[in-house]
Amino acid sequence: MSTQILRRLLTLVPVLAVVGVVVFVLIHVAPGDPAAVMAGSDANTERIEQLRHQMGLDRPLLEQFWTWVTRALQGDLGDSYFLVQPVTLSLAQRMEPTGLLTLYALILSIVIGLPAGIIAALRRNSWVDRVMMVTALGGVCIPSFWFGILMILVFAVWLRWLPAAGYVSFMEDPLGNFRYLLMPAFSLGLQSAALLARVVRSSMLEVLREDYVRTARAKGLRERLVVVRHALPNTLIPALTIIGNSMGTLLGGAVVTEVVFNTPGVGRLVVQSVLRRDFPVIQGAILAIAAVYVLVNLVVDIAYVIADPRIRQSSR
Amino acid sequence: MSLDKENKRVSRRTFIRTAAIASGGLALAASAPATRAAAPAAPAPSRGGTLRAAIIGEPPSMDPHWTTANVTASVTSHMTEPLFTIDAKLNNIPLLAESMEISRDGLTRTVKLRKGIQFHNGKEMTAEDVIASLTRWAKIAGKGKVMFERVESLTAPDKYTVIFKMKVPYAVFESTLGFRSQSAMIMPKEVVEKATEKRQVPTAELIGTGPYKFVEHLKDRYIRLVRNDKYVTVGDKPDGAGGKVGAWFDEIRFMPVPDQSVRVAGVQSGDYDYAEGINPDQFVLLKDSKTVTALVGFPSRCPTHYINQRSAVTKDVKLRQAMMACIDPEAALKAGWGSPEFYRVSGALMPKEGPWYSEVATQAYNQKNPDKAKALLKESNYKGEPIRYMATKEYPNMYQEAVVLNQNLQAIGLNMKLEVLDWATLVSRRAKPEEWELFTTWNGYPTDPALIDWMDPLYPGWWVNPRIDALRGKLVETIEPKARFAVFEDIQRLFYEEVPLLKLGDVRDLWLTSPKLKEIGTYPCPWFWQAYFTR
Numbered sequence: 001m002s003t004q005i006l007r008r009l010l011t012l013v014p015v016l017a018v019v020g021v022v023v024f025v026l027i028h029v030a031p032g033d034p035a036a037v038m039a040g041s042d043a044n045t046e047r048i049e050q051l052r053h054q055m056g057l058d059r060p061l062l063e064q065f066w067t068w069v070t071r072a073l074q075g076d077l078g079d080s081y082f083l084v085q086p087v088t089l090s091l092a093q094r095m096e097p098t099g100l101l102t103l104y105a106l107i108l109s110i111v112i113g114l115p116a117g118i119i120a121a122l123r124r125n126s127w128v129d130r131v132m133m134v135t136a137l138g139g140v141c142i143p144s145f146w147f148g149i150l151m152i153l154v155f156a157v158w159l160r161w162l163p164a165a166g167y168v169s170f171m172e173d174p175l176g177n178f179r180y181l182l183m184p185a186f187s188l189g190l191q192s193a194a195l196l197a198r199v200v201r202s203s204m205l206e207v208l209r210e211d212y213v214r215t216a217r218a219k220g221l222r223e224r225l226v227v228v229r230h231a232l233p234n235t236l237i238p239a240l241t242i243i244g245n246s247m248g249t250l251l252g253g254a255v256v257t258e259v260v261f262n263t264p265g266v267g268r269l270v271v272q273s274v275l276r277r278d279f280p281v282i283q284g285a286i287l288a289i290a291a292v293y294v295l296v297n298l299v300v301d302i303a304y305v306i307a308d309p310r311i312r313q314s315s316r
Numbered sequence: 317m318s319l320d321k322e323n324k325r326v327s328r329r330t331f332i333r334t335a336a337i338a339s340g341g342l343a344l345a346a347s348a349p350a351t352r353a354a355a356p357a358a359p360a361p362s363r364g365g366t367l368r369a370a371i372i373g374e375p376p377s378m379d380p381h382w383t384t385a386n387v388t389a390s391v392t393s394h395m396t397e398p399l400f401t402i403d404a405k406l407n408n409i410p411l412l413a414e415s416m417e418i419s420r421d422g423l424t425r426t427v428k429l430r431k432g433i434q435f436h437n438g439k440e441m442t443a444e445d446v447i448a449s450l451t452r453w454a455k456i457a458g459k460g461k462v463m464f465e466r467v468e469s470l471t472a473p474d475k476y477t478v479i480f481k482m483k484v485p486y487a488v489f490e491s492t493l494g495f496r497s498q499s500a501m502i503m504p505k506e507v508v509e510k511a512t513e514k515r516q517v518p519t520a521e522l523i524g525t526g527p528y529k530f531v532e533h534l535k536d537r538y539i540r541l542v543r544n545d546k547y548v549t550v551g552d553k554p555d556g557a558g559g560k561v562g563a564w565f566d567e568i569r570f571m572p573v574p575d576q577s578v579r580v581a582g583v584q585s586g587d588y589d590y591a592e593g594i595n596p597d598q599f600v601l602l603k604d605s606k607t608v609t610a611l612v613g614f615p616s617r618c619p620t621h622y623i624n625q626r627s628a629v630t631k632d633v634k635l636r637q638a639m640m641a642c643i644d645p646e647a648a649l650k651a652g653w654g655s656p657e658f659y660r661v662s663g664a665l666m667p668k669e670g671p672w673y674s675e676v677a678t679q680a681y682n683q684k685n686p687d688k689a690k691a692l693l694k695e696s697n698y699k700g701e702p703i704r705y706m707a708t709k710e711y712p713n714m715y716q717e718a719v720v721l722n723q724n725l726q727a728i729g730l731n732m733k734l735e736v737l738d739w740a741t742l743v744s745r746r747a748k749p750e751e752w753e754l755f756t757t758w759n760g761y762p763t764d765p766a767l768i769d770w771m772d773p774l775y776p777g778w779w780v781n782p783r784i785d786a787l788r789g790k791l792v793e794t795i796e797p798k799a800r801f802a803v804f805e806d807i808q809r810l811f812y813e814e815v816p817l818l819k820l821g822d823v824r825d826l827w828l829t830s831p832k833l834k835e836i837g838t839y840p841c842p843w844f845w846q847a848y849f850t851r
Contacts (some may be wrong), residue, residue, distance in 0.1 A: 031745060035744075036740070036746075036747055037376060038377060039383055039384065040770050041743065042384035045774050046458070047456070084518065093534075149577065156581060156584075156585035157585050165582050166537075167570065257575070259575055262578045272536070276738060277740045
């Protein structure tokens, strides 16, 4: 097991190397000049050239790449042009909002999606099942940004129950933090909840037809016990896959949600950095996101092993 | 300013009167910077509260010398101050300067500084800080460079006096030193000398003399300022950006909110008290709202579509004249700005409200004459080469204007290639003369026409030739107001003869505020030191 984890961790090295090179090439091949953005729209060409020189943007591309790689290998992702602080610090400051947002969205999607899927399976073809599955279909189809804007209109502008946008740190004010993240988490988690509900329903339906469920029922177990003890654990594997994939989707979706709710997370940082061509931040953030993806996948794989004895057996 | 008399000392009062003529400030009738859609009588100001201002994004730099970005000027002008500022009629008035004396030949300007002005770190502001700040600013800011090319020496005979010895008389002296984009802000000598022109002043070291001082900058969340209780104000009542400063708020938080819909929703929900950069198409939805106030500014800027004079294609003056002859500015303005409340069809290069307004040569504007354009095109050397027109959807007004102009230009047989780019790409490509023929932007109206962007020969478009260069020089070096005005009219004539760019008209901006927020300043960039909440 530990050898496998180590081996998986080692795959991070080629992944990050490829991502690093591709991102560097892409952002430098794409047009756009951070010096021109920084100088402002009224600046003349002389000022832009002066800034390009001071920022080292007039040096050969290979030299810029080499400087970046050698520093990155020492854990230094460089300094942001616009935030005037190390990229690692910029990322660290934005991990809290993005991490919490993803966590809340994940919890919401499990809390809503799992029971909804189970209930729909147990009440198959009833009106409860139909309402839930139509809602789930809607949830999968509705873009999260649109749902977010709708929620802002209802809960912030009309009812004034929740703040429209912004953020306070969990350390400063845990309740305030929850109030700021509630709508973004809902808007982000809705799609995953809907997907999860649909997968759990179909997987549950399959499991309920298995022989061991019939045996359990035949030996006189109460239906609740049959579902919770025998059927549910066996529906968890596909659910885990969905939850694992959702982590990735949620982190990616956080980009849009963070823009809609003005949440100062990694997603918004990436969007803003692309718009203003803050090369070091774009490079650093994409590397960090790639690393998180790899690690999340690893955690999901470990969860498989814990949840399913068959996988545990075969991995020995 | 009249210089034919003996050396004279100009008091604050005379300064205002004379500077108004010399600088030719936009003596706007409106004393309030913005007109309200529904303007209730404002009650007396009271102290307290935190202003939450949703700004269009994180400033590209917090160093006021570093960038021309408006958002930087808007935030930093609460903390740092220049020697001069503008009054309600947009005339130059002293701010950190107390008075100015001009020698008989107009070449020596002795600026007396106000005494007892403290920086936020407790140090008194003196002449050495002024010299260090202006020296750094002149190495960075385009307008500073232009001015200091004409400065022979800058010295301080004592702690409170600075003497500028000019090589030539310089008519836009106060306008340049009070200009609110990449401003000549005064900071402590130690701070600017440590930063030099090669490095930005770190935000934590952003120390000025302004009514608010810097506390904290959480990137992408807020920039927090608190009232400077040691601020020494001048005058007994507010006067434009100058006069008595109220500094009514205990705290100001500038919150970067790049998405316009979030800014609007945030003011509607009460999360923000102020939002800027609102598209005029929102006006019909918001003007009758009870939860927000929609403010419409005065015509403070003009949409401009620059023509590249270093391009082999568009360096041809006949081609440029053909462009001017065929376009329909009104249709373009309507497409970009929607309601006529936000635009005005005007070919004058400075707005009607100010003393620089002139209609000379404007018959060349708004001709809408495709036949004449085609005739001019025949006289040109144009052979159907592609004309690359760079536009951006990041500023919807500019994009919609460009779509209309592009159609106009296509209709006379020009091979137009409209290229829709993001703003970062556009600003980087426009610096390269080989990559474009036309691009869209806008220019703010400064108090003096010498400070308009297209008067800078290094601004993309590169309107450079002996005739305009001579007129540029004459405009800044002529002191007598009537003679200056005549020079400016010559420039306007030459503008319509050589067509360095397509100027569409005058436009107004839209802001949203909470109904309890009063007296915000919006020109030349938004400011809040006179603003307050009603209870």
